[in-house]
Amino acid sequence: MLARVARVIKALFLVLASSLVAAGCGDAVGGESANKGHAYIVGIDISGSRTRTELDESKKLLDDLIDRLQAGDHLTLIEVYQGGREPARQWSDSIRTPRKAGELTGSERRRLEDFRDIARMQTSILFDSVRAREIQSTDIFGTLTRAADYAKASRNRATTLLLLSDMINDTPDLRMTSRQDIPGDGWIRHLAAAKRIPQLPGVCVVVAGADVSSARGAAIREFWNKYFEAAGTRVSPDNYRNMISDPSEVGCSAATDAAGMAP
Amino acid sequence: MASIFTRPTSPDVGSGTRFGRNGSQPYSTSPLNGNGQTPPRAGWLGRLGQYWDTYAPFRNPFAKKIDALDDDADAGNGVHAITKKTDYWFNRELYQLEQEAKQLAAEWAEKGLPRHDVARSGVFEPEQVLAMKSLELFRQWRRRVRVKMQDQIQTASSTLNRLIGESRAEVNALEATASERKNTRTQIESFQQFKEPGGVRVGYDRFLRSSVGFWIFASILTVAEFTANFPVFRLLLPMNSTLVTLAATLGEAAESHTWLAGPLVLLQDILLHFEAFLVALIAVVILVLLGKTTGSSARSIVAFSESEYPMAATTIRAHRRQHTFVFVAGLLGIASVLSFMYFSRAQIAETAQSRVHSDSVSLRQALADQQAAGADLAKAPAATQRVKDATRTLQQHLDDAAYAETVQRVNNAIVWLNIGLVLAAMTLGFVYKKEDLTDRQGEHPSLKPLRKKLQSLEREALGHAHAARIAMSSAATEAGRINHLLESHPLRDWQGKQDRLQSVIVQFRGENARVRGLDPANVIAFAQPSRIGFPEVDENEELRRPTELDQLLRELSEVEVEFARVASYAIPTPAPTST
Numbered sequence: 001m002l003a004r005v006a007r008v009i010k011a012l013f014l015v016l017a018s019s020l021v022a023a024g025c026g027d028a029v030g031g032e033s034a035n036k037g038h039a040y041i042v043g044i045d046i047s048g049s050r051t052r053t054e055l056d057e058s059k060k061l062l063d064d065l066i067d068r069l070q071a072g073d074h075l076t077l078i079e080v081y082q083g084g085r086e087p088a089r090q091w092s093d094s095i096r097t098p099r100k101a102g103e104l105t106g107s108e109r110r111r112l113e114d115f116r117d118i119a120r121m122q123t124s125i126l127f128d129s130v131r132a133r134e135i136q137s138t139d140i141f142g143t144l145t146r147a148a149d150y151a152k153a154s155r156n157r158a159t160t161l162l163l164l165s166d167m168i169n170d171t172p173d174l175r176m177t178s179r180q181d182i183p184g185d186g187w188i189r190h191l192a193a194a195k196r197i198p199q200l201p202g203v204c205v206v207v208a209g210a211d212v213s214s215a216r217g218a219a220i221r222e223f224w225n226k227y228f229e230a231a232g233t234r235v236s237p238d239n240y241r242n243m244i245s246d247p248s249e250v251g252c253s254a255a256t257d258a259a260g261m262a263p
Numbered sequence: 264m265a266s267i268f269t270r271p272t273s274p275d276v277g278s279g280t281r282f283g284r285n286g287s288q289p290y291s292t293s294p295l296n297g298n299g300q301t302p303p304r305a306g307w308l309g310r311l312g313q314y315w316d317t318y319a320p321f322r323n324p325f326a327k328k329i330d331a332l333d334d335d336a337d338a339g340n341g342v343h344a345i346t347k348k349t350d351y352w353f354n355r356e357l358y359q360l361e362q363e364a365k366q367l368a369a370e371w372a373e374k375g376l377p378r379h380d381v382a383r384s385g386v387f388e389p390e391q392v393l394a395m396k397s398l399e400l401f402r403q404w405r406r407r408v409r410v411k412m413q414d415q416i417q418t419a420s421s422t423l424n425r426l427i428g429e430s431r432a433e434v435n436a437l438e439a440t441a442s443e444r445k446n447t448r449t450q451i452e453s454f455q456q457f458k459e460p461g462g463v464r465v466g467y468d469r470f471l472r473s474s475v476g477f478w479i480f481a482s483i484l485t486v487a488e489f490t491a492n493f494p495v496f497r498l499l500l501p502m503n504s505t506l507v508t509l510a511a512t513l514g515e516a517a518e519s520h521t522w523l524a525g526p527l528v529l530l531q532d533i534l535l536h537f538e539a540f541l542v543a544l545i546a547v548v549i550l551v552l553l554g555k556t557t558g559s560s561a562r563s564i565v566a567f568s569e570s571e572y573p574m575a576a577t578t579i580r581a582h583r584r585q586h587t588f589v590f591v592a593g594l595l596g597i598a599s600v601l602s603f604m605y606f607s608r609a610q611i612a613e614t615a616q617s618r619v620h621s622d623s624v625s626l627r628q629a630l631a632d633q634q635a636a637g638a639d640l641a642k643a644p645a646a647t648q649r650v651k652d653a654t655r656t657l658q659q660h661l662d663d664a665a666y667a668e669t670v671q672r673v674n675n676a677i678v679w680l681n682i683g684l685v686l687a688a689m690t691l692g693f694v695y696k697k698e699d700l701t702d703r704q705g706e707h708p709s710l711k712p713l714r715k716k717l718q719s720l721e722r723e724a725l726g727h728a729h730a731a732r733i734a735m736s737s738a739a740t741e742a743g744r745i746n747h748l749l750e751s752h753p754l755r756d757w758q759g760k761q762d763r764l765q766s767v768i769v770q771f772r773g774e775n776a777r778v779r780g781l782d783p784a785n786v787i788a789f790a791q792p793s794r795i796g797f798p799e800v801d802e803n804e805e806l807r808r809p810t811e812l813d814q815l816l817r818e819l820s821e822v823e824v825e826f827a828r829v830a831s832y833a834i835p836t837p838a839p840t841s842t
Contacts, residue, residue, distance in 0.1 A: 091640045114651055118644045125638045 037072025037097060039154035040065065040250075041147045044126050045080035045165030045209070047138040054209050057243050058164035059127045061208055064247035065162070066119045071108050072097040074157060075119055076150045077126055080143045080165050081135040088139065091122050092150065138170040144231070148198035160204040162250055167210045167220055179216050182223050192230045201232035204252035206239040213242075340744055342751040345415050349407045356400050357763055364393050364767050368774035377788035379781055387788055390768050394795040397764035401797055404760060408753045412806050419745045420809040426738035427815060430822045433731035434829055440724040441833035447717045454707040457574075465575045466699035467566050477695045481551065484691070488547040488684050491677065492604060496539040496546075497532065498611045498667055506535050550600050550681075554688025557593030559696040560586040561689065567700070569708050576708045578700050597685055605678050612671040615664035622657040629653045721835040728834045731826055738819050742812075749806050757800040768793040 042062060046055055069075060074094040081088065095115045098108050140163070151159045168176045175181050191197050205228055211217030221240055228235050236252065244250060367389040371377070377387055386394075471477055533540045563586035569576035629649040636642035670677070772793065776783040783789050 089640050091644070093644065114648060117651070118647050121643060121647060122640055125640060125643065128638065 036155075036157050037070060037074060037095070039074040039076070039151070039157040039159040040069075041076045041078065041150050041154075041159065041161045041203075043078050043080045043140070043143045043147065043161070043163045043165060044123075045138055045140075045163070046127060046129075046132045047081050047135050047166075047168075047170065048132065049138070049168050049170070050166050050209065054166070054243075055127060055129075055132075058209055059123060061244050061247060061250070062123050062162075062164060063120055065250055066116050066123065068247050069095060069112070069116060069119070071095050071104055071112050074154060075115075076147075077119075077122055078143055078146055078150075079126060080140055080163075081132075081138050088142070088146075089126070090146065091126075093118070137172070138165070138168065140165060140167060140169045141171070141174070144200070145198040147203075148200050148231070151200055151203045158204070159202065160206060160251055161200065163205070163207045164209050165207065167207060167224055176220060176223075179219050182216075182219050185226060188223075188226050188230050197227065197230045199232045200228070203233050204239070205233055205235045206244070206250050206252075207235060208241055208244045208250075210240055210242060212240065342412070342748065342753055345411050345748075346408055346753055349404065349411060352407070353400070353404050353760065356403075357767075360393065360396055360400065360764075360767055361770055363396075364389075364771040365774045367393070368771045369778050372775045372778035375779070377775075377786065379779075379786040379788070381787060383788045383791070386791075390771060390793065393767050393771060397767050397795050398797060401757075401760060401764055405754060405757070405800065409806070412748060412751070412753050416745055416748050416806060417809060419741050419748065420812055420815065423738050423741040423745065423815050423819070424811070426734050426741060427818050427822055430731050430734040430738060430819075430826070433727045433734060434822060434826045437724055437727040437731060437826075437833045438829045440720050440727060441829070444717060444720045444724065444835075447713055447720060451710060451713050451717065454710050454713065457707050464699070465567070465572045465579075465701050467562075467697060469697045470694035471691070477691065480691050481555070481688075484554075484684055484688050485547055485551050488550060488681070489543060491680060491684075492547060493533065493536075493539065493543040494666070495604065495608050495611060495670060496543040497536045498615055498663055498670075499607055500536065500539040500542065546600055546604070550597065550685060551688045553593045553596045553600070554685040555692035555695075557590055557597065558689030558692025560590035560593060562693045562696040563698060564590060566698070572700075573708050574706065575700055577706065582698075582700060601678065601681055601685070604681060605674065608670050608674045608677060611667040612664065615660065615667035618660045619657065619664050622653065622660050626650070626653040626657050724833055724835055728830060735819070735823055735826065738822075742816060742819065745809070745812060749808055751806075752802055752804075753806075754800055754804065755802045757802060761795075761797045764797070765793075765795055768795065 042065075044058070044062070050058075066075070072095060074092070076090065076092040078090040079088040093115065095112055096108065098104050104112070143163075144161075147161050151161070170177065174183065188197070207224070210221065212221065224240070225235060238249075239252065371389060377383060564583055567575075567579040567583065569579050572579060629646065629652075633643070633646040633650050636646040772783050772786070772789045776786055776789070
């Protein structure tokens with residue numbers, strides 16, 4: 001009798017052990033995925049040169065972009081401005097890569113939702129209207145330098161640099177408040193020769209909030225086109241816009257990538 | 264006038280010896296060691312002994328003082344014991360007579376009578392009165408002694424008769440016991456030779472013959488019991504937060520498996536709550552095992568009867584004894600496990616509620632941290648994440664608390680379900696039990712009471728033999744006592760009594776003269792002889808022999824002979840000891 005009971009218990013433990021082994025194998029298979037996600041580096045400019053409407057549009061675009069984030073994506077938020085004695089703030093985080101590409105588990109979905117919520121909260125902090133009144137400078141060059149560093153750290157991820165800015169740099173070194181203040185090609189070449197231009201090869205650059213209708217705006221766009229070329233990338237006309245309503249437009253087409261992202 | 268003063272006064276009267284004492288003088292303080300000398304005490308040690316005798320502090324005030332020289336203390340049943348009170352009576356009467364003599368002597372002396380210088384022709388009146396009283400006292404003493412002796416002889420005869428009757432009754436009882444023991448032995452021998460007809464099987468088969476069926480039912484019972492009780496253990500043994508999150512995640516992942524989601528969620532739940540799984544599994548397996556074992560033991564207890572298989576009675580009793588123990592232990596185990604489950608279910612609501620309370624506190628703390636983080640980009644995400652986690656945990660435990668309350672409400676119903684499952688397990692054990700006790704070593708059930716009866720009869724026989732011996736011995740003693748009394752001649756001391764009575768007159772004369780300050784020899788009236796004329800007594804006069812004494816002695820001899828005859832076969836002898 002006892003021997004039979006022992007056999008039954010042994011069988012139960014075998015079933016249990018098999019289940020555990022099966023569960024462990026499943027974990028091992030889903031532990032690493034080929035899908036490495038997308039890296040978004042967002043420069044946020046809430047300087048006084050931008051209107052309230054432009055800021056709301058930028059915030060909405062960023063929120064929509066956050067809603068489109070997927071598991072494995074990486075998001076970096078960088079302040080373009082600098083207020084008071086505080087340096088430009090930044091926040092970077094990523095969503096864990098799913099074990100199975102295209103099949104999100106419950107925890108992965110929940111983690112994604114948590115990430116989106118936290119990112120939206122961080123966005124709200126960065127778009128703080130109170131802090132906007134304290135802004136003393138708009139350092140787009142410094143933002144690009146920091147973005148280049150983040151882009152290098154993104155490894156093989158496809159990286160998009162989204163600049164929510166009017167692209168008017170306003171630092172003591174360089175003020176683009178008037179057309180005459182916009183540097184020429186020589187200035188860019190000088191910087192390139194001195195290797196002072198951050199390199200953004202393979203980075204898709206998208207600008208939302210820039211002035212594209214005025215002469216000054218055109219001059220500024222021309223300057224940045226040349227600057228980005230010197231930085232190893234390019235901004236297509238479709239990606240240098242005053243407003244992007246659809247977050248799916250934040251990105252570069254394959255043809256553009258092939259044409260402009262090669263170093 | 265007939266003179267009563269014809270015999271001389273005993274010469275011992277004035278010497279202070281036993282025969283001379285008349286009650287007017289105290290006992291002498293003569294030494295008692297037989298040699299007439301007071302035993303000397305040696306030096307200071309002797310004086311110390313005297314002080315000890317006088318002032319010893321440890322004397323028992325209630326102890327009966329024993330005089331080593333008092334013969335009356337162990338009077339026994341002899342002549343002395345019979346005549347002791349008569350002697351005492353005689354001495355008391357004599358003392359009163361002597362007092363009366365002294366009183367008369369004083370009264371007469373006051374009157375100056377009798378005149379010392381005048382001779383009297385007749386007997387002096389007071390002396391005549393005293394002489395007559397003495398004579399009457401002597402007659403009464405003689406009659407009393409004879410009557411008492413005769414009464415004792417008759418009483419002894421009656422006792423002898425009774426003892427003979429008792430002896431005869433005991434001998435008869437001994438014989439009857441012997442006869443009954445013989446019958447009992449015959450019965451034992453016949454039962455020992457009893458054999459059951461060959462080929463009779465002592466055992467039973469399974470109602471449920473299929474082993475596969477048994478294991479299927481056992482598995483169903485185990486699974487049902489486990490399924491019913493595992494959620495309770497899951498609530499009793501909470502997981503840590505990591506496992507809670509993982510469990511929730513896996514549960515959501517299982518949604519994609521559509522119709523397999525239920526079993527998968529349950530399986531994942533089981534594997535994640537491994538402690539609860541182990542405890543629940545062990546408890547359920549133990550419960551089913553106890554139920555099955557108890558059911559099997561119940562069948563072992565009720566299936567066999569000594570009356571149906573008398574030759575296997577011993578084996579059946581031993582078998583039943585063991586299974587009764589297992590049955591009782593199994594029932595206690597089942598009761599313990601069910602009680603544990605019942606009381607656990609009764610308190611899971613409180614346990615779950617306490618977790619909810621704890622989670623609420625954690626959530627409030629996380630919210631406070633989130634408020635404190637404010638617009639800090641570094642701290643705010645972590646604080647927000649903690650708020651989300653705490654909220655999810657609280658929600659999970661709120662669900663658990665609701666479930667626990669439901670379980671608590673239906674606790675009694677679950678108990679009945681558990682009892683039903685245990686009864687099912689017991690039934691399964693009952694129907695799957697088989698046993699074979701054919702290889703038995705028993706004996707006929709009647710043998711044990713017969714052996715007890717035989718032992719009791721042997722004890723009774725020994726008791727009867729002992730009582731018969733005691734009764735016969737007592738009867739012989741009583742017969743000897745009768746003979747002793749018949750030949751004792753209790754009037755042998757008549758002369759001494761008469762001498763004591765003679766001293767009454769002498770005492771009267773001496774006292775009369777003393778009061779008057781005269782010498783008795785100077786009183787002429789006292790010159791006459793003072794002897795009282797007592798009648799002669801035949802001291803060898805025989806006491807009357809009881810008419811039935813000879814018959815009783817014959818019967819006693821017969822009983823002794825009968826006892827010897829019966830004892831030769833009726834008194835059990837001890838079993839020979841094996842060396």
